[in-house]
Amino acid sequence: MKVAVKVKYLLKAVNICSRLVSNRSSLEVLGNILIETDKNTLKLSSTNLDLAITTKLGAKVEKAGKIAIPARLLGELINSISEDTLQLIADDTNMTIKGNNILSRLNGVLASEFPTLPKLSNTKSIKFRSQDLKSNFEKVLASVSIDESRPVLAGIYFSTTSGQLVLAGTDSYRLSEVQSKNQGAGSIDCIIPVKTVMETLRLIASEDVEEIEIIIGESEISFIVGDSQLISQLTEGKYPDYKKIIPESTATTIECDRDKLIEAVKVSSVFARENSHGIALKVTKDNLTIDAQTSDIGENTTTVAIKKTGKDAAININARYITDILSVIGGQTVVIGINDKLDPLSIRPKTKSDTEVHIIMPLRS
Amino acid sequence: MSTKLETVWGSVLGELEIVLSQANFQTWLKGTELAELEGDKAVIFVPNIFTRQWIQDKYHQQILSAIRKVDAEIRSVEYTTKKLSIDTPPGSDSSISLPLERASKKYSSPSQYSLESYGEFRPNQKYRFDNFITGSSNKLAFSAAQLVSEKPGEMYNPLFLYGPAGVGKTHLLWAISNEIHARQPNCKILYSTSEEFINTFLSAIRKGEKFTDKYRKVDVLLVDDMQFLAGKEKTQEEFFHTFNALHQYNKQIVLCSDRPPKEIPTLEERLRSRFEWGMVADIQPPDFETRVAILMNKAASHSIELSMDVAEFIATHIDNNIRELEGALTKVIAYSRLHGQSVDLPLAQEVLGMYISKSQVKISPKVVLQKTADYYEISYNDIVGTKRSREIVLPRQVAMFIMREELSLSFPRIAKSLGGKDHTTIMHGVNKIRTLSARDSVLGQDVQSIKKLLVAQ
Numbered sequence: 001m002k003v004a005v006k007v008k009y010l011l012k013a014v015n016i017c018s019r020l021v022s023n024r025s026s027l028e029v030l031g032n033i034l035i036e037t038d039k040n041t042l043k044l045s046s047t048n049l050d051l052a053i054t055t056k057l058g059a060k061v062e063k064a065g066k067i068a069i070p071a072r073l074l075g076e077l078i079n080s081i082s083e084d085t086l087q088l089i090a091d092d093t094n095m096t097i098k099g100n101n102i103l104s105r106l107n108g109v110l111a112s113e114f115p116t117l118p119k120l121s122n123t124k125s126i127k128f129r130s131q132d133l134k135s136n137f138e139k140v141l142a143s144v145s146i147d148e149s150r151p152v153l154a155g156i157y158f159s160t161t162s163g164q165l166v167l168a169g170t171d172s173y174r175l176s177e178v179q180s181k182n183q184g185a186g187s188i189d190c191i192i193p194v195k196t197v198m199e200t201l202r203l204i205a206s207e208d209v210e211e212i213e214i215i216i217g218e219s220e221i222s223f224i225v226g227d228s229q230l231i232s233q234l235t236e237g238k239y240p241d242y243k244k245i246i247p248e249s250t251a252t253t254i255e256c257d258r259d260k261l262i263e264a265v266k267v268s269s270v271f272a273r274e275n276s277h278g279i280a281l282k283v284t285k286d287n288l289t290i291d292a293q294t295s296d297i298g299e300n301t302t303t304v305a306i307k308k309t310g311k312d313a314a315i316n317i318n319a320r321y322i323t324d325i326l327s328v329i330g331g332q333t334v335v336i337g338i339n340d341k342l343d344p345l346s347i348r349p350k351t352k353s354d355t356e357v358h359i360i361m362p363l364r365s
Numbered sequence: 366m367s368t369k370l371e372t373v374w375g376s377v378l379g380e381l382e383i384v385l386s387q388a389n390f391q392t393w394l395k396g397t398e399l400a401e402l403e404g405d406k407a408v409i410f411v412p413n414i415f416t417r418q419w420i421q422d423k424y425h426q427q428i429l430s431a432i433r434k435v436d437a438e439i440r441s442v443e444y445t446t447k448k449l450s451i452d453t454p455p456g457s458d459s460s461i462s463l464p465l466e467r468a469s470k471k472y473s474s475p476s477q478y479s480l481e482s483y484g485e486f487r488p489n490q491k492y493r494f495d496n497f498i499t500g501s502s503n504k505l506a507f508s509a510a511q512l513v514s515e516k517p518g519e520m521y522n523p524l525f526l527y528g529p530a531g532v533g534k535t536h537l538l539w540a541i542s543n544e545i546h547a548r549q550p551n552c553k554i555l556y557s558t559s560e561e562f563i564n565t566f567l568s569a570i571r572k573g574e575k576f577t578d579k580y581r582k583v584d585v586l587l588v589d590d591m592q593f594l595a596g597k598e599k600t601q602e603e604f605f606h607t608f609n610a611l612h613q614y615n616k617q618i619v620l621c622s623d624r625p626p627k628e629i630p631t632l633e634e635r636l637r638s639r640f641e642w643g644m645v646a647d648i649q650p651p652d653f654e655t656r657v658a659i660l661m662n663k664a665a666s667h668s669i670e671l672s673m674d675v676a677e678f679i680a681t682h683i684d685n686n687i688r689e690l691e692g693a694l695t696k697v698i699a700y701s702r703l704h705g706q707s708v709d710l711p712l713a714q715e716v717l718g719m720y721i722s723k724s725q726v727k728i729s730p731k732v733v734l735q736k737t738a739d740y741y742e743i744s745y746n747d748i749v750g751t752k753r754s755r756e757i758v759l760p761r762q763v764a765m766f767i768m769r770e771e772l773s774l775s776f777p778r779i780a781k782s783l784g785g786k787d788h789t790t791i792m793h794g795v796n797k798i799r800t801l802s803a804r805d806s807v808l809g810q811d812v813q814s815i816k817k818l819l820v821a822q
Binding site: 028115220231236342 | 388389391392413414415416417418419422446447582
């Protein structure tokens with residue numbers, strides 16, 4: 001292999017790939033980044049066997065070839081040199097990096113030792129505006145479980161039917177669902193592991209692109225974000241039938257300003273140390289009163305102005321669940337629905353309230 | 366069926382382990398399983414798509430030739446990341462409804478209500494009325510269950526089903542839930558084991574909370590394995606109140622136990638009388654004809670034609686537990702698939718031969734003595750000898766007790782096996798352990814452990 005590359009592109013590619021590399025893996029080769037020429041580009045790949053990333057960068061390819069190089073070594077080197085262009089010259093197990101002022105030789109590994117990345121079968125493809133998908137993913141991530149003992153809940157439900165995309169996440173104490181329009185693709189029904197989604201969000205952040213493409217195969221999914229592609233396994237299993245949990249109507253409905261509510265909940269949660277950040281919400285005429293107390297700290301009451309329809313209500317809830325949701329919800333005014341103190345509480349944005357809903361189960365009083 | 370596949374795969378892995386480096390073997394082959402052997406095709410389950418790709422690219426030839434050494438019929442090997450779910454045990458699916466609070470306790474407070482306890486009832490489709498085989502031994506229980514599911518709360522309330530293990534109590538309980546759910550999807554149904562009930566109750570007490578909401582808000586309450594409530598006085602009291610609250614509003618209650626209310630020890634009188642209030646129906650081990658019918662039905666569900674003589678052979682030899690019965694059939698079918706033989710009598714005899722003779726093996730007094738001595742880490746000679754130190758006398762008496770209880774030997778016979786002691790010595794020993802083990806839980810557990818050792822051999 002003999003190529004010339006711009007350092008800034010190589011740096012970006014190495015940084016993207018390094019995120020998946022772990023040095024703790026029992027298989028040493030996974031600590032490497034695979035570098036290979038692909039026509040007139042250079043392709044870098046890494047994998048942790050849950051996910052794989054490949055990213056391409058423009059390069060002047062003089063001689064094709066491939067080699068795997070330890071990610072940490074490569075990262076430290078590229079991150080600390082101040083060159084503009086580098087020449088990479090490699091045989092099977094050694095790579096020489098040549099710049100104006102530097103000359104390094106890195107010990108590598110045979111490229112054939114590096115895992116071949118899975119090929120997707122029976123694929124369907126959909127395109128999304130990357131900012132839309134990012135904000136929708138962030139909304140459902142607020143509720144999703146990080147407990148991997150239940151893989152299905154440590155995933156995001158992804159479903160498309162007739163121009164409608166539905167995303168949902170739950171940890172069985174709270175649930176978020178977002179719907180949005182999308183074109184084409186037919187019907188897809190799958191669960192994407194949370195780690196894959198988070199990695200995709202990172203990719204979106206580092207690749208500045210308008211549109212991203214999702215390719216879904218039988219048991220794998222791939223996100224194409226600019227020059228990079230992420231490949232992951234889909235979570236096997238059936239997503240819980242959560243639709244029935246979302247209350248259709250609520251006995252008490254209040255409207256309030258999102259920022260004021262966040263502020264009030266945050267103040268109260270200073271005193272909500274015990275009992276899983278429990279705060280007590282009380283809805284009267286046109287006030288929402290938030291009470292919190294911890295015996296050895298003290299107590300607090302905050303009031304927020306609201307617009308109420310329906311009965312008075314009282315419910316105990318985890319303050320953190322509320323702030324998690326309020327920090328991602330779309331829109332300035334939020335609508336909160338309460339039925340009984342044992343029934344779930346719902347939060348929706350006032351505008352487009354049919355496209356986004358969050359559900360939180362109450363705390364025992 | 367899995368055991369045979371495991372053996373085949375085990376030998377393939379054994380071969381690969383020698384060829385590959387430790388790291389490669391650990392990374393790529395750990396967690397793989399042989400999922401299917403059918404005709405000339407083997408399907409291998411791999412934990413993820415990365416493994417699938419790598420094994421396909423790198424180890425396919427080695428795997429194929431290793432499998433062919435075990436089974437020369439095999440011509441192709443496929444890889445899948447989808448696990449075959451043949452029999453998913455109840456509740457193992459991902460539903461966020463039943464059963465409650467199974468997981469994720471570690472990062473949430475117990476006072477947090479879960480969506481799972483709120484979500485609607487998710488039926489366990491495996492157990493239905495139409496796949497419950499009736500016979501004279503379970504007809505009463507079956508029709509009572511059907512009536513209850515047609516008109517919950519109106520007839521037979523409570524319905525109390527009892528019978529030994531593996532005769533279909535849980536099957537009926539789920540069938541009732543499913544049927545009611547199918548008829549009235551909005552009906553709130555709660556299936557719980559008595560253990561769950563106890564745990565919920567205890568955790569409520571610990572936190573000084575009220576324990577009413579979950580169990581008293583339902584329309585149908587089904588509780589399995591009621592016998593575990595025995596001796597739990599506070600829980601019984603709470604159950605009593607729950608029971609009354611539900612019964613008062615004509616909410617259906619269905620209970621299961623391995624024995625009738627009368628025979629559950631230390632069950633409070635007022636509970637006992639309430640259990641006997643509605644309908645008490647027993648389920649006995651199935652009779653011969655029912656056993657044959659169950660086997661035929663099970664075989665049909667596997668799309669296997671089972672000849673009468675095979676069904677009769679299995680039904681004759683396994684006679685009290687449906688789980689064992691179905692297990693035996695599965696084993697025969699698996700064996701026939703693996704070896705490409707048809708399911709016939711010689712095959713069944715061959716497969717079940719070991720199994721059947723094993724279940725009838727007789728335990729000799731000598732074995733009891735040896736195991737007891739081993740358990741207490743004393744020598745066999747000591748236990749049958751005449752030493753009278755406490756470390757030896759107690760194990761000796763435990764052995765007497767077990768011989769009496771488990772082998773039903775006469776006192777003089779036990780005396781003889783212990784080197785000719787007086788039979789009154791034996792009577793004293795047996796009685797002593799009987800009273801002591803009821804009071805002293807450590808001793809009780811010792812006795813149980815030794816009994817297990819005897820069965821396990």
